[in-house]
Amino acid sequence: MTRPRPVPRDLYAVAAAVLLVTAAVLVGRYVYTYDDLIVGWPPLLGRWDPHLGPGTPAAVVVAAAVVAYGPAVAARLPWRALLPAAWGTALAWTWSLALIDGWERGVAGRLTTRQEYLSVVDRWHDIPATLRDFNGHILLHSADNWPAHVAGHPPGATLTYVLLDRIGLGGGGWAGALTITVGATAGVAVLVAVRALAAERLAR
Structure with a gap:
């Protein structure tokens, strides 16, 4: 029986970063609803504008x-x-x-x-x-x-x-x-x- 391969530590770091950004987005959107935070795309001061x-x-x-x-x-x-x-x-x-x-x-x-x-x-x-x-x-x-x-x-x-x-x-x-x-x-x-x-x- 083979042992499962350990999860690389890099993946833990990436997962933590994703959770942090997700939390920032959710909290930012909530605060933005009440006009206390003036940002266009929480947590960034910007707007979603894909273009070439x-x-x-x-x-x-x-x-x-x-x-x-x-x-x-x-x-x-x-x-x-x-x-x-x-x-x-x-x-x-x-x-x-x-x-x-x-x-x-x-x-x-x-x-x-x-x-x-x-x-x-x-x-x-x-x-x-x-x-x-x-x-x-x-x-x-x-x-x-x-x-x-x-x-x-x-x-x-x-x-x-x-x-x-x-x-x-x-x-x-x-x-x-x-x-x-x-x-x-x-x-x-x-x-x-x-x-x-x-x-x-x-x-x-």
Whole structure:
């Protein structure tokens, strides 16, 4: 009599993630019913809008390539080559998704709305003074309160775009490109952290 194969721990993690997201959706929909939560697609601030665009072909190609060859390539590459490969793949994936909406809507215009970081760049005339007074503008009913994304994150996030503007790279295009480029390093950070805390085999 053969013993049943143990369930991989990864499946437990996936199941827990599915339960967490499901709970967030259900609670979000319930709260949203009473207008206490202003989100379009709980738990996300967005709306369900499947569509195609310029970046769609690239997104399909990247996704198919990663599914077909990703695990084998990740297992075979030397560690020092794996990290830039992971970053490059994340860049390709994120850029292709962003460009589904085109350059203006998908990249250049994302951080320029009234609730985003670039709307307050001109308020940072004196950086040290603004940092000292930052907390005084977080609450919704405070004087000259920060927009949602500025108030909801540490000041270093906004300061990054302020400094980008100061060196002559202002505007949504540069800000969007920097955000995508830096954000794509998250996968590399996960690889490094898992290798340091567990093992390289698990990271791969």
